[in-house]
Amino acid sequence: MFSKVLIANRGEIALRILRACKELGIQTVAVHSTADSNAMHVRLADESVCIGPPPAKDSYLNIPAIMAACEITGADAVHPGYGFLSENARFARILEEHKVTFIGPSSHHIEIMGDKITAKQTAKELGIPVVPGSEGEIKTPEEAIALARGMGYPVIVKATAGGGGRGMKVARDDEEMRIALFTARTEAKAAFGNDSVYIEKYLQKPRHIEVQLMGDGKGNAVHLGTRDCSLQRRHQKVLEEAPAPTVPMDQQLRIGEVCAAAMRKLKYSGAGTIEFLYEDGEFYFIEMNTRVQVEHPVTERITGVDIVYEQIRVASGETLSIKQENVNFYGHAIEVRINAEDPQTFAPSPGKITFYHPAGGVGVRVDSAVYQGYSIPPYYDSLIGKLIVYGRTREECLQRLRRAVDEFVVDGIKTTLPLFQRLIKEPDVIAGNYDIHWLEKFLAANKA
Template structure:
């Protein structure tokens, strides 16, 4: 086991990792920009190192500063959390060259799954069902029209190096396709430095279902069930739950074992998430995230398994501490992402928190690094916390969530808490009758 881990992140995820390290008896090193000098993870870490000015490019994304922080403090490993450098294969390579462990999969697996075209080809080879589409990148508009005619409209143009909904455009007719191609390529080039795109069949009313996996790189891999992340705005998840209201036990077990078997064949190491669209009883692979997910707590709540503990253990060379038979699912869990945003316009709302009170009680977890008097800087993601609740079933979980949202107090800034108070009372949410387009339609009707 490592004796000291550097946490290459900020906010709630940095605090989440810090807590796991402390429980394992590992010393922690926090890194921070000048804007985060008063952050909670900096206050609680055993050591801290300032790595640059507020801009993420000059601090949290500045690899030389992070390597230097490791060397200065003697950190043996780096946990990247999510976002920033968590899926940067070059960063993992550089750490490896300096004798520092990367708490995550191998650079090769990061590269493989970071290229959406190669990821899809790999999924096919591993027996994972995929969305019908092009075999690889689309080089010409003529090729795009040919593929679209074969799979049928509407189609989705996607950036090969994409993520977070950027470089994704829908074309419902041949006339729209050329416009979608041009826009997707331009957006992909701007966001990722790579204009490559490919085509997939656009599914009309799918759910977004993802499977959490753990592997140790030694041929052992398990799944921890699914999460339903269908409530999204602009392809960004807003509300996640486990288990999905749309799946039964047979479907859950079948797709889980398919994915786990694929990870064993890959000899995958660490935590990962395989994301699917699910429509009419069929799963369609869309991508794999080779990192910890924002929504991992709902899986922890229904399994009792600490995913970050397992990440750290595996990165230190240990095998998984549990088998598939050890994984048991208990009840239901829902997570709401609390953002510092206007609940109607979703404009960021940085500023100082004047009052802060989190809900509590049985089955309640709040992952947040803010506190009363904390100044939310304008430079980073607007996520300020996650409210996670657990119940014996989905009905109890929704009742508990409603009570917790009424207790949650964040004054001085705007947050998305009022939106969740509306959602928890909506009949479609109570019934579990929603797909990935539901939230945007609801928001459009509400304005």
């Protein structure tokens, strides 16, 4: 087992990792920007190192500064969390070269799954169902139009690198295709430094279903069931639940085993998530995330598996502590992402938290790194906490979620809590009758 882990992240995920390390008896190092000097994970870590000014490019994305922090503290492993450098193959490779363990998959696996074209080809070879689309990069409007006509409109143009909804544009005819190709390329170049794009069939009313996986790099891998992440705004998830409520359990287990078998073939190590679009009873591969997901707590709640704990164990060279036959699913869990945003306009709302009272009680978990008096900096993602609620049934879970959302108080800034108060009373949400476009339509129809 490691003696000291450097946590190359911030916010709630940094605190989540820190707690797992402490339970394993591992010393922790928090790296932070000057804007995060008073962050909770910095206060609780055994050691802390300031790695730069507030902009992420000068701190949390500053590989030389993080490597220097490893050197001066003697950290023998780095946990990247999610975002920032968590799926940066170059960072993983540099750590490997300096004999520091990257708590995640190999740089090779990050590389092949990080490029969406290569990932799709790999998925196909491993027997995972994929969305019809281009075999590789699309370079000209003429090529794009010919392919789209062959598949039938609508189609979606996607950047091969990155994520978060950037570099993604829908086209419904030839004229829109020319515009979508140009716009997606421009966005991708600005966001990821790579203007390579590809095309997929655009499904009309799909749900976003994902499968949580764990492997140990020795040929052992298990799936931990499904999550439904269909409630999204601008391709950003807002609410997630496990298991996926509208997919028959036998189908969930079948796709889970397909994914786990693929990970065994790859000898994949660590946590990973394969994301699908699901429509008319069929799964279509979108991408694989080679890291822990924001929404991992709902899976932990219904399986009893500590995903971060398991990540650390297998990165240290141990075999998986769980076997597929021992993975059981109990009840239902829902997570809502509490962001420091205006619930109507979604404009960021940084500032000082003047009063903070998280929800509690039976079946309630809060993953957050904020506290009363803490000032939310304006430089980073607006996520300030995750409310995770469990029930024996989905109905009980929703009932408990209504109570927990009403009980949760964050004053001094605006948050998305009022949005969830509205959403969990909606008949479609209660019935689970929504797709990836539902929330955008709901917001458009309910503008104040």
